[in-house]
Structure formats: C-alpha cells, structure tokens
Amino acid sequence: MTAPETIGALPGTPEIPPVSAAMRETELKFALTAPAFNAAQQWEKFDPAVRRPRARRLMAVYFDTAAGDLARHKASLRVRTVNRRHVITFKWTGSFAGGWFERGEVEAASPTPELDIALLPPEIAQAIIRLTAGRKLEAVYSSDIKRVVRLLHDGTGTIEMAFDSGVISAGDKTCPVREVEMEFKSGDAGALYRLGLDFVAAFPARLESLSKAERGAALASGKAPEAVRAVAGLQGEPVLDGAIGALINACLGQFIANWPAFESGDAVKAVHQMRVAMRRLRSVLGLFQRAFPSAGFTVFREQARNIANAMGEARNWDVFAELLKTGPAAAFPGEAGFETLLAGVAQYRIAGHDAVRSLLGAAETLRFVLSLQGFAATHGWRNALAGEALPELSVPARDFADTSLARLHRRLLRDGKNITHLSAEQRHELRKDLKKLRYTVDLFGGLFDARKQIAAYGKSLSKLQDRLGVFNDLAVARELALRLDAGDDVAASRAAGIVIGWCARGAVEDDEGLRRMWKKVRRLKPFE
Template sequence: MTIEPIFPENMQMADEVELKLEIASEDAGKFEVSGLLAGAPKKMRQISTYFDTPDHDVANAGFSLRIRRSGKKRVQTIKADGGSAAGLFIRSEWERAAENDTPVLDFATPLPSLLGDKIDAIAPAFEVEIDRQSWTIDESGATIELVLDRGDVVVGERRSPVCEIELELKSGDPAALFAFARRIDAVVPIRLGVLSKSERGYRLTGAAPARVTAETVILAGDTTAAQALGQIMQSCIRQFRLNEALLLANRNTEALHQARVALRRLRSAFAIFKPMIGDAGIDLRTELRWLASELGKVRDLDVLLKRAEGGPLHDRIATMREAAYDNVCEILSSARARRLMLEVTAWIAASDWSGTADGEREGNRPARDFAARALDRYRRKVKRKGRNLASLDDDARHEVRKSAKKLRYAAEFFAGLFERKSEKRRHKRFVKALEALQDQLGALNDLAAAPELLTRLGIAESPGAAELMAHGKKGRLIETAADAHEDFVDTKRFW
C-alpha cells in the first residue's frame, strides 16, 4: 500500500529539471542582444534569505530553506539538495506563500522530523540579492524557461558575485536543454554550473576551500545499475568542476590533483560499467583521456618540483611549472575543454543504458548485483596481474596499478550498497589494503617515468638529475609492493 503525503492548499511539491550554466558577468550583455532571446524579458528584483541553525543542520540534512521577497510577495521554499546532479538539477521542493520573514515549519515539510528540537535554532544565515530576467524559449518542440541571474551572495560584509543562466524544462525532451545550451555557447563562453545559490552562500560563511575531494555517492538499496551510473558520473563531474574553478582562480596544486582524480574516476566509471554500456560514449572517453593527459603534464612537474626542493634543478623546474600552469589554464578555457562536461552530462541524460543480458536491459538490474560482479572482475585482475610482482617489468606493474585504481574507485562508488555492519568493517579493511598497494605501485611508477620526463624536459643530463631518478630506492619499493599485494590477496571481500 502506498501512503500519499497530504499538503495544505497553499503548499506545492514538484520536481524540477534544470540545467545551470555559468557565464562571465562581462558576457551577459552580449548574450542579451545575441538574437537568441525573443521578446522583452520579465524583470524582477529578488532578495532571498536562507535560514539554518548555527551548526548548519538544515544543510547537513540535505536541504535548503529560504524565503524569497519579490516586491511585496514572499514565497517560502524548501529544496532537497540537488548538488550531486552536476549541472542537471532534478530535485524535490516544497513551496508555500509566506506572510513575513519567519519560516513556517510544520509537518507538511520534512524538516521537523529530520531536525527535531534543533528546528528551534533556525535563524537567517545569508542573503542572495539577484536581478532576474526571464524569457520563454521554444526549442525543438520543448518549452524552456530561461533565467538570467546577476547579483551577489551576502554574508555580513562578505560578498560573492553571481552570474548564471538557468534553463528549466517546462515541457518536452530534456535534450532540448542541451541543444539550446550549445547555441548559447556559440555566442558566449559557458561552463556547466554545479553550485546552487544556497551552496554558494554556505561556502561564503566559512573559509574558502583549496580543493574538493570526492563526495560520497549515495546509492540506496533499490537503486538500479542505470541509476547508479548516472549518480556516479554526476558526482565525478561535480568534483571536476569545483576543482577546475579553484585551479583557474588560484593555481592550487591540490585543486589540480583533485581535478585529475575526478577525471580518473569518470573514466573508470565508463570502464566499470562497460558490460552495461558497451562502447557507448567512446568519443567522450577519448576527450576525457586528452584532458587528463594535459592536466597530468602539470601534475608531473608539481611532483618533480617537490622532489627537487633544495637541489640545483629546483628553479629551472619551477619556471617550467609556471609555464605549464599557463598552458593548462588556457586549455581549460578553450571551447573544447569547456564543452566536455556539458556533453558528458547530456550523454547521461539521453542514454537508455540498454544491455544484452538475457534480452533484458542490464541497466534495470539491481545496482548491488551489478556492483558485486564488477568488484569481482577487478579483484581477479589485480590478483592475477600482480602474481610474482617482484619479477614483473615496469609496464606490467603499471597495468597492475591501473586495475587497482579501477577496483579502488569501484569500491568507493558502490560502498553505499553494502551497508551491513560486517560489510562496512570488511570494506574498511579492503580499501586500506588496496590503498597500501596503490601507494607502492604509484611510487614505482613515478620512478619508472622519471627518466622519460627529465628527457622530455631537456634536463636529463643536468647536475642533480640523477638524484631525481632515485634508482636506489627501486629494489626496496618492489619488495614492499610485493608484500602489499600479498596482504591484499589475503584480505576478504566486502561484497
């Protein structure tokens, strides 16, 4: 039996499908006169006050709470977090008219049940001041509401500018959102947006992050394989975009590293789910490999610079590193790189995840079953390829490392599907053993790659180059890696 929730007459619950795009404030005027927007826009000034407890219990529960003022009208909105949707926001919201600037928090919304007595501590947290213009767009038989927002997020004396386009599907095929986004990008540069305005506000309330690590992928027990792939890929896209922004703003080495991790996770997702998707999206995989390679060149110099600290080659490598950052920032600003995350998101939205197993769509199978098969597959690869690891050559050890990485990402992606206490304990031990193996194989790979890197940089024969190659460490690393592989083989599965 299904129990339907009951809402008062002035309370609406709905699902939104939105595509969020970031645009430079200096390009907004050019976009307005581009000819893509027919007719005069609707204009309004909006001031939204977001509410939370001092410990951010509302946000930690996965929601945002605001009262938006536009003229004399006030509307209260509670939204379930859509942050993991990576540009394509699909989420539930509860909306009602508000008489004043005090939230109404009754059991028509989920917050009282989630927060309990903490709900009494809810107070204003920050404001978002927006000048909004909106148009109705007809695109390939779909009706889209296009909104151009310009303004600021305000926390006390701190302000952060906002300039973004939101495309909300009112009717028709979601593919129309991406078709129109491509038309916008032909006029002004856009990037896929992954931060809601509430997230911008919360970020402004604390210290600015230097990097963003992978967020936990929330997979419920009834998740299908297709749904799991969509959520996993969206998580990877979000991690990349957040770190890309930090990298472009600050040239932070850890943001660069996490952007690379996000790309590796995304590429691994394509590989892990290959039994379901086959060769679909192969062009995207090629582009992701290209972008990962470009970021990898800079990361190599970051690692080399750290190893060269105090040595005769440090300053030369530092100069090369600065030039490499110039180049990678230029690449990330190119149309080719900017469009990539938009195209991956479009592919996720459009794919039907068809498979061949017994004539049934593989994507409809339980994600837990799919995960167990994928984890088994990569565990066997790591065990088989790593046999007699001490006697393998550099290329063979690198293949073990790549399989171990995919197994590690799969273990992280699917962790939420194995939530029994015994499974969680074994998961922790399994990942720890896998991390130890990866660390040793990574160190060996750095040593193996060092001569080629130094040759490519033209410093292989320079004073101090031999110390950077550190061949003397190789024997000890191989022994440690072989021991780590044996420990991994002896570690029980968690699935």
C-alpha cells in the first residue's frame, strides 16, 4: 500500500486490507434547519420533469464491543433493514484520496436482521476480529431514518443526494438527525466539491463533521469528543504527486476533526490543534509552492494563515489563563487582586472562543474546506505546470523531502548564529524556522531509513522550539496583562503589576541552557 493510503493510520491499529475503488465512498454531509432542509428538496438543480421519489425508512442497529473497540478504531458495523431486506455494512476511515470525506465501505446481504460477520468478505471479517481482539459484538445504538434520494448529473459527474431526517437512539438517549448527504457516484471527483459549493451558496448549511455512527457511539458512551493531534506522516515510497494530496488531506482532516471537541469537549485543546493543523498546512503548501508555483497553493496558504490568526486571540488568552493560575497567582495566594484579574481574563476567553465559533460557522471557512478538498481531489496544482514540467511530479517524494529538509536545515543554522544575542524579533523568526523544519520532519521523516536519527533530530528541534516558545508566551502575556483594566481596584492593579514583573523576570533567558540546546541541534546531521 502506498504512503497516501497509509498516512494518518492510528498507532497500533490492526491493518485493514487494501480496498478497491468500489469499496470506498466519498461524501459530504450538511446539517440544516428544518426550513432550509425543506427548501433544499426543491433546489432548482433538480430536474422538474423528474418526480420527487417517495421516502424510504432506513432502520439500522449498530454493533460494537462493550469496550467500544470499533469506535476507538474509527470503524462501524451495522445491520440495516429496508423493506424487509437486511444488509450488513462495515465502514472505516483511512487516508484515502478523498481525505476526510472518503472512507472504506463493504456490504453483504443478510437473510435475517441478526449480525453475522461471516457473510462479509473473509479479509474484512478477519479485520473486524483483529480490531475487536475477538471480543463479543453487541447492539449498542440504532437509527431510524426517513430518506429521500435524488440524483444530479452536471456533465462531469453523478452525485447522489440523500435527504435524511430521523433519530439516533442509545438506550433512553436520543439525537435528532436532519442532514443532506452528497455521495460521489461517478465521473470527475471534483464534481462533488463543486456541487457542495453550489449548495452552501444556496442554503444556510453547516458541514457535519461526524457520521451517524460517530454520533451514535458518542451518545452511547456519554464521552465528550477529544481533541485530535496531528497524524503520522508519509510512509512507504510515494511519488510526489500523491504525497501532495495526502499531506493536504492530513492537515485539513486534523482541522475538521477538532470541530466536535471545540463544541462539546476540551475547547482549549481543540483550538490549539486546529491552529497546529493550519500551520502545518501553510508549511507544506509553502514547500510545494516553492517547487511548483501555483495560484492554488498561494490562495489556500493565505486562507490558512487567516484562519490560524483568527484563532490566535482565543489561544493567547487560554495560555495566559493557565500561566496566571499556575504561576503568579499560585506563588502569591494572598493577593486578592488575582480573582479580579482572572474574571477579566475569563471574559476575554469567552469572546475569543465566540470568535472561533463564528469562524467555524462562517461561509468563508466552509468554502475554504470544500475548495481545498476539491483542489486535492483533482490535483489542481497540475494545471499551473507546463507539460514538460509534469514529470517532476512523478519523482519519489523522498527526493523532494531530502532537498527541502537540507535547505531548511541550512536556513536554521544561518538564522540561529549567536542565538543568545538575537533580538526578540530575530528569535521570533528563528522560532518560525524551527516550526517549518519540524513540521517537515514530522510529515516527511517516515520516508527515510534512519528513523531513530530522524526522530532524535525532531525531538531536539521540538525542545528548542518549546524553549523559544516560552519566551514568546511571556512576551505575549505581558501585553495581555497590560490590556486588563483594573480600574480603581488597587488590589487588582497590584496583581497586574506582579504578573508583568513575573513575565519580565521569566523572559530573562537561561543563556547557557539555550546555548546547549543550540549546540545539540547543530551537531545533529540527520540527512547524511
């Protein structure tokens, strides 16, 4: 299996066999209000000569182990009943060409509504046994959906649109469903994303980032969604053309995967991980733009920067709140003014998170996601290349990585000279160099044979980045402390002064420690 197929595999996940194109589904899901849902069924793109089909009732029971092994491995297993016909379906996510919006799907007819995984292809049944460690499968949750299906043909592709309304149930807990699924059936892969863009321009829709199975599993477990860290990088021997799409998918997938955690989980970690996703995306797009100048790379890189910046206020106040509570407020527990400062910080944090919520619900963000995924699915970067340059995309991705990593390494060494004497601005630029290099190591390092050497190099970069990050956080914290209005509150003013002094003292760097870290990075030669 090539690297674009395996990037992002969960550590320790039992292998699921490679799948054919017929065993994959690529779809978009949009949640709508009741009025928008009804209006969308009368969309002008539907052929008025074709009568609206009758609704079908889809009843499904989902199975998992008591420990939730399938859900933990991002897989689902169900038996669906439609008009007395029973179908067993196994679905799983992976790093497919369609990125976040594509998954593996295998079905088998069943004579009864009882689950029998032996009816599935043997390799899939064995994969389920490995995923569950052979533990007993039991009914965990169910869905009762009314579905109306329409087909759209735009001359380049065929898309099936399903209008689903109903409920997901787990015991006495329920979750309503009102969504539109657009599934790619045939033709040009970009047709799905173009239609999605047309749809969100016509109706106030929100991208649904969780499948029905994921919502059902969450309902059954009662667990809040967790923030999602960046996935593993490229593996195997991919060519550069496939690697570009795979890395775009990985970054975009991490961004979308953190939406549920932001809404109903650990919002602080989710904001951080979404910003990381956009920074990683900017880094890889910058690498590719340098080698293959394309308006697409430029536009999406700028949009990723704007999204990351829009989340910066929330992230800065989150970091400041933690620093305040664990630092000066903990060191001076008798200072009454810290309570007032923390209340002020809480208000800024609420405003910052509200801004992130607005960002994720904005039409511009939705267009960014759909346009970028369409760009990846259709290999849009090829359009900017002259015919004679296209073979350059067929070179091994490792060759491109080797050249890029060596160049970024040289730049780091150049900008880090006399590190203890750099100004605050120069340190900030050095930290950006570190991020770009570390992200590149993370994403391309798996293509090299010297894994331990690469890992050690990445770890050293990370430590140096963290050290410079502390200096940056303290500088930002000092600015935020000055923004807190203590008014005539003497105690709060005193506490604010303590915070500013704390930051100033902490910003006095440990020159010897910084110098030792830098020497260690300079001595490492991971690409020789």
